[in-house]
Amino acid sequence: MPQLFLNEKSCETTADPDRVNHAMTEMVEAVLAVAAVDRQGTALITQADSLLALELAPGHPIGKWMGAPSTDEVLRLRLKRLDDRSPYRTVFPEGETFSDVGYQYDGETVEGLGYAHLLGGVGISLPLEARWNTDRITLVQERLTDDDEDTDSVSTEVEVRHAARALHVDTHLQWIERGANTARQEAVEGLRSGSELWERWPELYPLLQFTPGAERHFVELPEVWVRPVGERLGELQDAVSDWDPAQHPIAPQWRSDVRTEFEMRRKLCWFPDTDGESRLFDWHCEFLPKPGRMHFRLVHEERTLRIAYVGRKLGIK
Structure with a gap:
């Protein structure tokens, strides 16, 4: 069940409107490449209250991409039909807040990529910066430890599956297919x-x-x-x-x-x-x-x- 967590940091890059719209199109193509393999299990989770409330860049709401003449109508419709479970907390296990763990990348806190690692999903980014143009990202996980005498933290490097373009999805296809096939078989039974x-x-x-x-x-x-x-x-x-x-x-x-x-x-x-x-x-x-x-x-x-x-x-x- 490939839950796709949007990397909120990739939506903080200032860029001209055409470049933002092009990046969004590339990211949507990646999302739909995952959905083509596992339509039932694919869900997009963003930091916004809903997908339609998402801001792709400072001063650039998702509505600008949806209304742009260059945006393919098929892509727009397929994205709107995709399962939207925003914001992040809506997919947390009941009673879980993950308050004892955090993630950083390049010294910055990254919530979406961190939740992708915690919940076994995939991080999704707008490819507005070269650092997001990759199929895997290494994060620093910091987890609180609580023993009888003191509370401390432990830092560990972890890797999360990631995609910003459809070609990045190719490296994850076998993993997605295994999950889709298992879910499909259970449904058929x-x-x-x-x-x-x-x-x-x-x-x-x-x-x-x-x-x-x-x-x-x-x-x-x-x-x-x-x-x-x-x-x-x-x-x-x-x-x-x-x-x-x-x-x-x-x-x-x-x-x-x-x-x-x-x-x-x-x-x-x-x-x-x-x-x-x-x-x-x-x-x-x-x-x-x-x-x-x-x-x-x-x-x-x-x-x-x-x-x-x-x-x-x-x-x-």
């Missing part, structure tokens, strides 16, 4: 119906697409197939997340047995697509107990796949 699986696919499998007609097939899915289908969807999600069509122009590197249908059976694999046009969905995978099948087609231009059918093997009763 708790599902009892195809309807529940269908309702949760946007958060569990955000990179996959489905045709409008696929909903009916999921709703009709017997309980014995719910978990196996959820696991297969997870494997497809992981394959798509790593897919580079330039290196693998035909298909992603699948995590399980995935193949196209035999030519004589392809006539069974035509389904209405999202635009209403009938298209061939002959890529498929199996799931137990037999004869479970899931049919989809690759959408190369969007680097994803679109699922049209899940249920019994087509053409058999």
Whole structure:
């Protein structure tokens, strides 16, 4: 569950408006790169009372970035939809204040980066200064110790995961994926119906697409197939997340047995697509107990796949 803690010190740099807006765009791209791997678990936590109250630089509220002509509308909307748990204290464990520990960087107190270390998250910074242009930051942690006779403190160097640009996220992908996969598996194990699986696919499998007609097939899915289908969807999600069509122009590197249908059976694999046009969905995978099948087609231009059918093997009763 990658909680992203904004480094408040990176919002104290005076810079011209265009430079601040560009830095914010780069940071948002980093945040969304994390969310692309773990949409359900990603949350952005800032020092402000809310994301919309955030000041990116002295005299430069976040509204200036959102209203700038250069700001991509898609980035703005995706950021607003992200889980916002500001301010920092809202994610503290109940009853915890962390009053016995503090963090410094370059001799300055850094709260956001410190909480990222304490709570196992990632520090996020606006790349307005060279010191924030890194995927890891070393902090000095100072923790109070209380023995029977005296109260003292101990200083220790600690490292925190960090990102200011999307390329920094690449070094943390395996760690993020492990956490996302664990959370996804726990969620799938708790599902009892195809309807529940269908309702949760946007958060569990955000990179996959489905045709409008696929909903009916999921709703009709017997309980014995719910978990196996959820696991297969997870494997497809992981394959798509790593897919580079330039290196693998035909298909992603699948995590399980995935193949196209035999030519004589392809006539069974035509389904209405999202635009209403009938298209061939002959890529498929199996799931137990037999004869479970899931049919989809690759959408190369969007680097994803679109699922049209899940249920019994087509053409058999």
